[in-house]
Amino acid sequence: MQQIRARFNLRHPDFVLEADLALPGRGVSALFGHSGSGKTSLLRCIAGLERAAEGFLEVNGEVWQDSARGHFLPTHKRPLGYVFQEASLFEHLSVRRNLEFGQRRVPAQDLRVELDHAVELLGIGHLLERMPGYLSGGERQRVGIARALLTSPRLLLMDEPLAALDLKRKGEILPYLERLHDELDVPLLYVSHSPDEVARLADHLVLLDNGRVLASGPLDQTLSRLDLPIAQEDEAGVVIEGCVQGFDPRYQLLTLALPGSSLSVRVAHSPVAEGRALRFRVLARDVSLSLEKQRDSSILNLLPARVVEEFPAANPAHVLVRLDVDGAPMLARITRFSRDQLGLYPGQSIWAQIKSVALLA
Numbered sequence: 329m330q331q332i333r334a335r336f337n338l339r340h341p342d343f344v345l346e347a348d349l350a351l352p353g354r355g356v357s358a359l360f361g362h363s364g365s366g367k368t369s370l371l372r373c374i375a376g377l378e379r380a381a382e383g384f385l386e387v388n389g390e391v392w393q394d395s396a397r398g399h400f401l402p403t404h405k406r407p408l409g410y411v412f413q414e415a416s417l418f419e420h421l422s423v424r425r426n427l428e429f430g431q432r433r434v435p436a437q438d439l440r441v442e443l444d445h446a447v448e449l450l451g452i453g454h455l456l457e458r459m460p461g462y463l464s465g466g467e468r469q470r471v472g473i474a475r476a477l478l479t480s481p482r483l484l485l486m487d488e489p490l491a492a493l494d495l496k497r498k499g500e501i502l503p504y505l506e507r508l509h510d511e512l513d514v515p516l517l518y519v520s521h522s523p524d525e526v527a528r529l530a531d532h533l534v535l536l537d538n539g540r541v542l543a544s545g546p547l548d549q550t551l552s553r554l555d556l557p558i559a560q561e562d563e564a565g566v567v568i569e570g571c572v573q574g575f576d577p578r579y580q581l582l583t584l585a586l587p588g589s590s591l592s593v594r595v596a597h598s599p600v601a602e603g604r605a606l607r608f609r610v611l612a613r614d615v616s617l618s619l620e621k622q623r624d625s626s627i628l629n630l631l632p633a634r635v636v637e638e639f640p641a642a643n644p645a646h647v648l649v650r651l652d653v654d655g656a657p658m659l660a661r662i663t664r665f666s667r668d669q670l671g672l673y674p675g676q677s678i679w680a681q682i683k684s685v686a687l688l689a
């Protein structure tokens with residue numbers, strides 16, 4: 329089975345990491361948590377840079393570490409690519425030579441990624457003859473990622489690869505990361521502080537807190553849990569993968585079908601090819617509820633939903649409500665006053681009014 333099993337017990341003088349994770353063996357798993365929660369420590373354990381007293385790591389059927397059997401594959405023997413906040417390129421070598429250097433380390437029979445493919449995936453064809461000193465921060469990162477890919481890794485680790493970039497550069501590089509997600513068969517563990525990056529890239533979400541795993545599960549399910557601290561954040565909300573159903577040129581509106589549902593949402597956007605999967609994000613604070621379908625409202629998206637449960641919000645004036653929208657989970661943050669006015673109860677049929685849908689593309 330395609331899976332990553334990672335179990336570590338790492339002790340530092342003032343910090344203990346205790347993690348026991350089963351992650352999907354493909355796609356992007358995001359490690360998310362506050363500063364000091366242990367994200368980098370976990371990544372370092374996986375890379376073998378940190379040797380946990382007790383540790384077990386299996387990547388898609390290959391055991392890289394098993395302390396119970398005294399087995400520990402050193403970092404240089406682990407087929408992984410590690411991308412840090414800032415790419416450390418060889419400054420005296422051109423971009424092309426930097427990339428070839430990554431590739432040379434791999435025995436011919438293990439080569440899985442061609443130079444041309446990596447160059448094309450990261451859009452760095454025009455930079456090949458440049459020296460690293462003449463690259464922007466975003467270009468450097470793309471070269472660093474391509475170099476990591478060219479080592480033909482069976483696992484990619486990225487530790488806040490966009491953290492050192494400004495917003496504009498982040499926006500430039502995210503589409504390339506999305507392409508990796510769509511086109512590469514290498515599982516990626518992605519450390520990030522940014523809910524936006526997680527929403528765009530992750531399939532699976534691991535929440536770390538003080539060295540412990542608070543939650544680990546598919547992105548949509550984990551984001552819609554009300555018992556986790558992320559539900560209390562101002563940016564709390566769900567990510568849904570919709571399928572483009574049509575485009576209305578008159579109103580410039582794109583229609584996206586909810587997964588496995590006859591329901592859809594409309595969003596102001598330029599045309600996108602029918603059938604394409606697109607993620608969108610709906611924040612809890614942008615969803616309000618009503619008993620009747622409001623016909624005299626400017627709100628574009630009114631969807632029939634069922635109340636699943638409610639949970640107190642950190643702000644005592646509010647409650648969080650989890651909804652089921654024909655199979656898709658959604659959150660609403662409403663006032664307790666409105667909750668009482670509506671007389672909400674689990675199982676109730678209700679209308680969700682979505683004030684804003686953010687396309688993540």
Ligand SMILES: Nc1ncnc2c1ncn2[C@@H]1O[C@H](COP(=O)(O)OP(=O)(O)OP(=O)(O)O)[C@@H](O)[C@H]1O
Nearest residue numbers: 340341342343361362363364365366367368369370
């Ligand atoms: N070699 C070490 N010796 C002692 N303590 C350490 C060591 N490495 C990390 N720590 C401590 O472990 C804790 C977790 O650090 P870690 O870097 O894993 O967190 P993080 O979630 O990645 O944080 P950030 O988001 O700020 O990078 C911190 O309190 C840190 O001080």
